[in-house]
Structure formats: structure tokens, C-alpha cells
Amino acid sequence: MHTETAHSHEAMLFEEREFGFWIYLMSDAIIFSLLFATYAVMRHATAGGPGAADIMELPTAAIETALLLLASVTFGMAAVALEDKRRNAILVWLGISFLLGAGFLGMEIHEFIGLIAEGASPQRSGYLSSFFVLVGTHGAHVTAGLVWIATAVAQLMRTGPTEAFAARFKRLGLFWHFLDIVWIGIFSIVYLPGVLQ
Amino acid sequence: MLGKLTLHVLPLYSPIAMSGAAMELLGVLFIAALITWFGKWRYIWNEWLTTVDHKRIGIMYVVLAFVMLFRGFSDAFMMRMQQATALNGHGYLPPEHFNQVFSAHGTIMIIFMAMPFLTGIINFVVPQQIGARDVSFPFLNSVSFWLTAAGAALVLTSLVIGRFTTAGWTAYPPFSELPTSPGSGTDYWIWAVLVSGVGSTLTGVNFVVTIIKRRAPGMSLMQMPLFTWAAFITAILMVFAFPGVTVAAALLGFDRFLGMHFFTADAGGNAMNYINLFWLWGHPEVYIVILPSFGIFSELVATFSSKRLFGYVSLVYATMVIGILSFTVWLHHFFTMGSSADVNSFFGIATMVIAVPTGVKIYDWLLTMYRGRIRLTSHMHWTLGFMVAFVIGGMTGVLLAIPPVDYVMHNTLFLVAHFHNMLIPGSLFGLLAGYQYWFPKAFGFRLDEWWGKTSFWFWFVGFYVAFMPLYVLGFMGMPRRMDYYQNPAWQPWLIVAAIGAVLIAIGILCLAIQLVVSIRRREELADLTGDPWDARTLEWMNASPAPLYNFAVVPEIHDREELAWRKERGISHDAPAHYTPIEMPCNTSTGVLIGGAAFVLGFAVIWNIWWLAILAFAGVIAATIVKGSVPEEEYTITPDQIAALESRGSGPLLGFLSPLEDERGDHSTHGLLNSIGD
Numbered sequence: 011m012h013t014e015t016a017h018s019h020e021a022m023l024f025e026e027r028e029f030g031f032w033i034y035l036m037s038d039a040i041i042f043s044l045l046f047a048t049y050a051v052m053r054h055a056t057a058g059g060p061g062a063a064d065i066m067e068l069p070t071a072a073i074e075t076a077l078l079l080l081a082s083v084t085f086g087m088a089a090v091a092l093e094d095k096r097r098n099a100i101l102v103w104l105g106i107s108f109l110l111g112a113g114f115l116g117m118e119i120h121e122f123i124g125l126i127a128e129g130a131s132p133q134r135s136g137y138l139s140s141f142f143v144l145v146g147t148h149g150a151h152v153t154a155g156l157v158w159i160a161t162a163v164a165q166l167m168r169t170g171p172t173e174a175f176a177a178r179f180k181r182l183g184l185f186w187h188f189l190d191i192v193w194i195g196i197f198s199i200v201y202l203p204g205v206l207q
Numbered sequence: 208m209l210g211k212l213t214l215h216v217l218p219l220y221s222p223i224a225m226s227g228a229a230m231e232l233l234g235v236l237f238i239a240a241l242i243t244w245f246g247k248w249r250y251i252w253n254e255w256l257t258t259v260d261h262k263r264i265g266i267m268y269v270v271l272a273f274v275m276l277f278r279g280f281s282d283a284f285m286m287r288m289q290q291a292t293a294l295n296g297h298g299y300l301p302p303e304h305f306n307q308v309f310s311a312h313g314t315i316m317i318i319f320m321a322m323p324f325l326t327g328i329i330n331f332v333v334p335q336q337i338g339a340r341d342v343s344f345p346f347l348n349s350v351s352f353w354l355t356a357a358g359a360a361l362v363l364t365s366l367v368i369g370r371f372t373t374a375g376w377t378a379y380p381p382f383s384e385l386p387t388s389p390g391s392g393t394d395y396w397i398w399a400v401l402v403s404g405v406g407s408t409l410t411g412v413n414f415v416v417t418i419i420k421r422r423a424p425g426m427s428l429m430q431m432p433l434f435t436w437a438a439f440i441t442a443i444l445m446v447f448a449f450p451g452v453t454v455a456a457a458l459l460g461f462d463r464f465l466g467m468h469f470f471t472a473d474a475g476g477n478a479m480n481y482i483n484l485f486w487l488w489g490h491p492e493v494y495i496v497i498l499p500s501f502g503i504f505s506e507l508v509a510t511f512s513s514k515r516l517f518g519y520v521s522l523v524y525a526t527m528v529i530g531i532l533s534f535t536v537w538l539h540h541f542f543t544m545g546s547s548a549d550v551n552s553f554f555g556i557a558t559m560v561i562a563v564p565t566g567v568k569i570y571d572w573l574l575t576m577y578r579g580r581i582r583l584t585s586h587m588h589w590t591l592g593f594m595v596a597f598v599i600g601g602m603t604g605v606l607l608a609i610p611p612v613d614y615v616m617h618n619t620l621f622l623v624a625h626f627h628n629m630l631i632p633g634s635l636f637g638l639l640a641g642y643q644y645w646f647p648k649a650f651g652f653r654l655d656e657w658w659g660k661t662s663f664w665f666w667f668v669g670f671y672v673a674f675m676p677l678y679v680l681g682f683m684g685m686p687r688r689m690d691y692y693q694n695p696a697w698q699p700w701l702i703v704a705a706i707g708a709v710l711i712a713i714g715i716l717c718l719a720i721q722l723v724v725s726i727r728r729r730e731e732l733a734d735l736t737g738d739p740w741d742a743r744t745l746e747w748m749n750a751s752p753a754p755l756y757n758f759a760v761v762p763e764i765h766d767r768e769e770l771a772w773r774k775e776r777g778i779s780h781d782a783p784a785h786y787t788p789i790e791m792p793c794n795t796s797t798g799v800l801i802g803g804a805a806f807v808l809g810f811a812v813i814w815n816i817w818w819l820a821i822l823a824f825a826g827v828i829a830a831t832i833v834k835g836s837v838p839e840e841e842y843t844i845t846p847d848q849i850a851a852l853e854s855r856g857s858g859p860l861l862g863f864l865s866p867l868e869d870e871r872g873d874h875s876t877h878g879l880l881n882s883i884g885d
Contacts, residue, residue, distance in 0.1 A: 019790060022420070023839070025420070026343040026344070026416050026420050026421075027344075029416050029419065029420065030343060030344060030412050030413070030415075030416040033411075033412045033415050033416065033446055034408075034412050034446075036446060036447070037408055037411075037412070037446045037447065037449070037450055038450075040447055040450040040451075041450040041453065041454055044450060044451065044454045044484060044487070045454065048454075048458070048469070048480060048484070051477060051480050052469075052475065052477060052480070055468075055475030055476070055477060056475060057468070057473070057474040057475040132461075132465065132467050133465070133466040133467060133468070134468075134474070135468055135474050135475040136467075136468040136469060136471075136474060136475030136476045136477060137475055138468075139458075139461065139462075139467035139468050139469050140469065142467075143458065143461060143467070143469075157828075157832070161832055161835065161836055164836070165836060174838055178835075
């Protein structure tokens with residue numbers, strides 16, 4: 011087969027995957043919006059237990075936000091490095107993104123453990139169930155993103171910055187930035203009203 | 208080690224459940240024995256279970272749908288027999304078992320019969336109709352199928368190990384919560400719905416991308432055949448609606464497994480939120496199961512009237528409008544929840560508005576037939592039967608859309624009659640007609656017409672006999688889902704309904720006979736041209752069965768009804784001057800492994816076998832990572848091989864039992880295929 015047609019065949023496959031990934035993200039966005047709606051509905055269903063004002067601290071949320079948003083900036087730096095196919099720079103920036111994401115996740119787990127220890131567990135009330143599941147679903151997505159970054163690093167070390175890697179990197183980027191958008195929603199709908207109460 | 212599994216989970220509570228379980232097990236053993244007897248395990252594994260060919264995946268979906276139709280109908284039959292005899296508590300089913308039966312019937316018919324059936328036909332037809340070689344994501348397609356099959360397997364397993372839910376197919380809390388439903392039933396429901404729901408979401412993504420990206424050159428959106436349009440809108444609905452049921456079932460699972468309080472009766476739980484989430488999926492789901500059939504009817508009406516489809520543009524817009532409106536009416540499933548009159552009015556009016564685009568479609572089909580040369584084949588029988596019955600169902604729907612009327616009629620058999628009146632003609636008739644229409648494209652021979660028409664008449668008459676009495680019973684105030692009753696005035700109507708169920712049973716039997724008779728007479732019924740119906744769209748330009756790459760040369764599209772356009776100009780079968788190599792994806796066992804692991808995961812969680820659940824979950828993740836890390840394997844079909852396959856022509860079962868040798872890289876099957884051909 012012609013190399014040129016083989017190339018366009020491959021390019022079409024990558025383009026389709028990117029488009030498909032956008033569609034998947036739309037579906038995922040609906041999942042989050044339903045969880046947001048559930049949280050809003052259960053905002054006052056505290057059953058006499060702790061409410062938003064009791065469990066949220068602005069400094070924690072602020073640092074978490076900073077970590078996650080920074081992880082997006084560093085991912086963007088990796089994307090810039092990919093433009094010039096600077097393999098080592100991509101690796102470094104991906105590594106930093108991974109660490110920032112892991113730091114975010116660690117803080118979130120720490121926050122959750124603290125809440126459960128204080129008796130503000132998801133079993134306490136409908137409100138806390140909706141809080142843990144909304145924030146936890148985002149955390150699970152970040153975990154998936156970390157696994158994905160790790161596999162991307164492995165792929166890059168194995169094959170270098172090929173077309174296939176670039177296509178995959180682009181989808182990973184969509185996912186990673188999507189999680190920021192969701193987090194901004196969580197920050198504005200869950201944490202900010204909680205501490206301002 | 209085995210969690211909650213003990214010998215007590217066997218269905219010893221009811222001799223009928225036991226015999227059902229025994230039948231299921233014997234069925235599985237019988238099929239396994241048959242495959243072993245004929246020595247076809249390798250063939251089945253290499254050619255079917257691991258396939259990524261959209262046509263074969265489509266066929267497997269339809270087979271799954273027929274298996275589940277049989278199971279779901281058995282449940283329906285048992286219910287009708289129970290209610291016909293259960294005056295003053297003299298039924299033959301214990302109440303607990305009866306509740307499982309109606310829950311299983313609904314779950315199976317919607318999620319594991321209608322969904323695989325329509326997904327199968329979309330899979331089989333759409334790529335051929337748009338001139339594509341396969342879907343955009345063939346491997347994902349295999350995963351989708353196996354997740355659906357895993358969900359179905361969980362429902363079937365619940366008959367043998369443990370019980371199924373007694374909370375109805377909608378699993379409404381707080382009844383479906385742990386304190387009131389402590390057994391395994393609701394957990395089976397949750398996992399079956401979650402696993403197959405992921406499959407349906409992925410199918411939706413796959414077909415949105417396929418239809419946008421893989422159309423043949425020249426085919427603009429407004430030149431797509433109407434079935435493809437219906438499939439497109441259906442796929443969009445799948446992508447946007449399925450998160451609703453995923454979230455609803457997952458949160459219910461969190462309540463049950465982790466002790467949370469989303470929908471519980473205490474600690475701030477809100478059961479009505481579940482019902483909102485569920486119907487946010489549930490109503491679009493109604494259109495997911497009906498729109499593909501509308502697409503099928505559109506194809507049939509044009510083909511068998513030998514006339515261009517009337518009002519194509521209005522049909523396309525009507526389909527889109529139905530797709531949008533389907534998201535604006537969910538609340539009509541629970542007018543009695545106690546929303547304000549304003550809210551109920553909004554949803555009542557939105558519901559009635561849907562009748563407008565649906566009416567547009569009916570008129571378009573009628574006007575397509577007007578002055579056409581109509582051939583009254585079995586397909587046209589289903590189509591005409593649908594139009595008559597569906598209009599009645601639509602009218603009762605408009606009645607129920609009036610909130611004050613709904614306050615009187617809700618939860619009665621009037622509602623049951625209404626939605627069966629929509630779904631049986633609206634969805635199932637279309638899918639059965641589509642199955643009979645595209646069967647020759649799949650297997651190279653037609654289905655016997657006489658048995659097809661006979662089946663139609665039993666279905667059609669049986670449908671009226673079974674469901675019209677339910678309208679009457681609804682007016683008389685009989686609630687749905689009663690295992691016994693004390694009102695003797697109801698019984699005559701219930702006996703009539705039971706006779707209707709017998710007629711439908713004969714209709715199903717006729718379908719089975721039709722298949723057997725047709726296989727035996729396949730030479731007589733052979734489709735030797737690839738176009739047995741004098742059809743109008745692209746998929747009939749190919750040989751029957753179509754070669755694995757569908758189109759040797761991707762056709763240039765000139766018209767909405769491309770094949771009719773070409774036939775008018777006498778250029779439908781011009782052989783191309785030369786072929787270029789075709790790259791096709793290799794088969795892979797990852798799909799079936801992921802489906803299997805998902806089944807094990809669900810089963811293990813249901814029975815609290817945590818080590819197994821962790822193992823299965825790790826398996827799914829590992830398979831996904833590994834599959835995602837290696838480039839998709841493809842193999843090339845050479846021009847010589849294409850020429851050989853193209854010269855094969857059409858005929859019964861060509862390419863099934865003695866396909867030409869083909870090269871499939873690591874997953875080569877040619878030696879095996881040759882041995883089967885011997």
C-alpha cells in the first residue's frame with residue numbers, strides 16, 4: 011500500500027478517536043451534572059449531622075485547586091514540548107503533572123479520612139453521601155488520569171514522540187483539562203457556598 | 208471465601224422457579240453439547256466470539272435479543288396465566304415469585320431484548336448503508352456487545368443462583384433499599400443495568416462517530432437513508448441519556464453496599480430524586496427503542512411501494528424533534544409525585560407536542576404508499592399493522608399526558624396497556640420486520656413469506672386480544688402488578704388477555720418455524736442478486752452476504768436513494784476496473800475477556816466475594832491498559848483476494864461455512880476455515 015494513503019488512513023483513525031473521545035466526555039459531563047444536581051437537591055438533607063459549613067475549609071480547597079490547575083499548566087508545557095518533539099522535556103513536564111495530580115489526590119484522601127474520623131462519613135446523612143460521591147467521582151477520574159499519564163510516559167519511553175503517541179497525548183489532554191472544568195464546578199458549587207455560609 | 212453464597216441461594220422456594228432454572232441450565236448445556244458434537248468451538252471462538260466485524264457483532268446482538276425475547280415472553284405468559292386464575296388467591300405462583308417475574312419481564316424486554324435487537328440491526332445495517340467498511344471503533348464495538356451480553360447473563364444467572372429483584376423493572380426506592388429488599392435481587396438488577404449501560408453508551412459514541420466520519424464520498428447528511436438518520440439520533444440519545452440510569456443505579460448501589468443515604472427513607476434520603484434520575488434516562492430510552500423502528504418502517508414503505516420516500520426532509524426533522532423533545536417529558540412518568548400544577552402542565556403539554564412529529568411521520572408513510580405499487584410482503588404487514596396499532600397507543604398516550612387524567616389512571620392496567628401498545632407495534636414490530644428484511648443480506652437467503660405472514664397475524668391479533676382488555680381493566684380500576692385479586696368482574700377480561708398471550712406465543716412459535724423452514728429451503732429462497740426486494744438504498748448494492756469489507760470500492764454517492772438512482776440509469780452493477788488493497792482490523796479476544804471479567808465482577812460484588820471482585824476489576828483495567836498501549840492490529844486484503852471474493856456472488860450462507868482463504872495476521876483462521884469447508 012502507498013505510504014501516503016497509509017498515512018492518511020492512520021490520520022483518519024486518530025481523528026475519529028479524538029472526535030469519539032469528545033463525545034465520550036460529553037456523556038461523562040452529564041454524569042457529573044447529574045451528581046451536581048443531586049448535591050444541590052440534598053444540600054439541606056443533613057439529618058441533624060454536619061452541613062457544608064462544618065466540613066469545609068477554604069485553605070484546603072484553595073490548595074487543592076491550585077495543585078490541580080497547576081497540573082493543567084504543566085500538562086500544557088508538555089504539549090508545547092511535544093510540538094518540537096523534545097522527548098525529555100515532555101517526560102519532565104508529564105512527571106510534574108503526575109506529581110501535582112497525585113498531590114491533589116493525596117490531599118483529597120486526607121480530607122476524606124479526616125471527615126470520616128470526625129463522624130462526617132458518607133453514611134451519616136444524604137447530604138454527606140452526595141458530597142462524598144460527587145467529589146469522590148472527580149477524585150476517581152483524577153486517579154484514572156494519573157494511570158493514563160503513567161501509561162503515556164511508558165509509551166513515550168518505548169516509542170518516542172510518534173504520531174500515535176501525539177494522538178493519544180491529545181486525548182489525555184482533553185481528559186485532564188476536562189477534570190479541571192469539573193473541579194471548578196465543584197469549587198464554585200460545593201466549597202465556595204459551603205465556606206461562605 | 209464465597210461471600211454470601213450458600214446452598215440456600217438455589218431456587219428451592221418455588222417448583223416453578225426451579226424448573227425454569229433447570230430449563231435454563233439444560234439449554235446452556237444443550238448448546239454447548241451441540242457445539243462440541245460438531246467440533247465447532249474453534250470456529251465459534253475465532254469467527255464469532257472474537258470478531259470485530261460489525262455484521263457479525265450485529266448478528267450476535269440479534270441472537271441475544273431472540274434468546275432474551277424467549278425468556279421475557281415466558282415471564283409475560285406466566286403473569287397472564289397467574290392473573291387469569293388468581294381470583295381470591297388461587298394463582299399458581301407464590302407472590303414473591305410473581306414479583307420477580309414482572310420485574311424480570313420489564314428489565315429483560317427493554318434492556319436485554321429491545322436494546323440488543325435494535326443495536327444489532329443498527330450494527331449490521333448502518334455501515335453498509337453509508338458505504339463504510341466497518342464502524343469507527345470495531346474493537347469498542349466488540350466490548351459493547353460483550354458488556355451487554357454480560358448484563359444479560361447476570362439476569363439469567365439470577366434465576367439459578369439467588370433471586371431477581373421484586374421491586375419492578377424500575378427498582379423504585381425506598382422499596383428497593385436494603386431494609387425492604389435485603390436479598391440479592393436488586394443487586395442483580397443494579398449490576399446488570401450498570402454493565403450493559405456502559406455497553407450502550409459506548410455503542411452510542413461509536414455510531415455518532417461512524418455516521419459523522421465514515422460516510423461514503425458524496426453522501427451529505429441530508430442524503431443519508433432514513434434508517435441511518437434514525438440510528439444517528441438514537442446514538443445521540445444513548446450518549447446523553449444513559450448517564451441517567453448509570454447514576455441512578457450506581458447511587459442505589461452506594462446506598463445498598465456502602466450504607467449511604469441517597470434514596471433511603473431516613474437520614475435525609477430522597478427517593479423522588481431516584482425517580483427523576485431514572486426517568487431522565489427512561490423517557491429518552493423509549494425513543495431509543497422506537498426511533499430505529501421508525502427508520503426501518505421508512506425503508507420498508509419506500510421499498511415495497513416501489514416509490515421514493517415521501518417527505519424525506521420532514522421525516523428527518525421529525526426524528527430530530529422527537530430526539531430533543533424526548534428529554535423534556537420525563538416528569539410525566541410521575542405526575543402524581545406532587546409537583547405544582549404549573550410543572551405538571553409544562554410536562555403534560557410537552558408530552559402532547561411529541562404527537563406532532565410522530566403524526567408527521569405517519570402521514571409521510573401513508574403518502575409514500577399513496578399511488579405506489581405496493582407489494583404486500585410480510586414486511587409490509589408488520590408496517591401496516593404498526594401504523595394502525597400505534598395510532599391507538601398514541602391516542603391513549605395523549606390521554607395519559609393530561610395530568611388530571613393521569614391522577615385517575617396512573618398505576619392501573621390502562622398504563623400497562625398504553626405502553627405495550629407503543630412498544631410492541633412501535634418497537635418490536637419494526638425490529639421483527641427489519642430482521643426479516645435484512646436477513647437475506649446477512650445470510651444470502653430470504654425467510655419464508657408464508658410463515659412470516661402467519662407470525663404477523665398471530666402477533667397482531669394476539670396483541671389486540673391481550674392488551675385491549677387491559678385498557679378496560681384500567682378503567683375498572685385494576686392496579687398493575689397484582690398477584691391476586693378479589694374482584695370477580697375483572698376475571699373475564701383477564702382470561703381474554705391470557706388467550707391473547709397464547710396467540711402471541713403461537714406468533715413466536717411461527718417465527719421459530721419460519722427460521723427452521725427457511726434454513727431447510729435455503730436453496731429455493733436463495734438471494735442470488737444481492738437485491739432480493741428491488742430495494743433503494745446502498746446496502747443492497749453488495750452481494751448477499753456482503754464480503755467482510757462490505758464494499759470492494761467505496762461508492763460515490765449521488766442521491767438519497769442511491770441504488771434506485773443507479774438502477775434508473777442502469778449502472779448498479781458496474782464492476783470496477785481494478786481493486787486497491789483494503790486494511791481491516793484483526794479479530795481480538797480482549798472484548799470477550801473484558802465482558803467476561805465484567806460479569807465476574809458483578810457476580811462477585813452481588814455475593815460479596817471481594818477477592819474475586821478485586822481480581823475481576825484488575826482484569827478489566829489491565830486489559831484496557833494493555834489494549835490501549837499496543838497499536839490496533841490490521842491486516843491487508845490484496846486485490847487478488849478481493850477479486851476472488853467479489854466473483855463469489857450471492858447465495859445462501861456464502862462465507863459462513865466455506866469462506867475463501869483470507870490472511871488475518873496473527874489471528875489467521877484460514878487453515879481452520881478450509882477444514883470447516885471440507
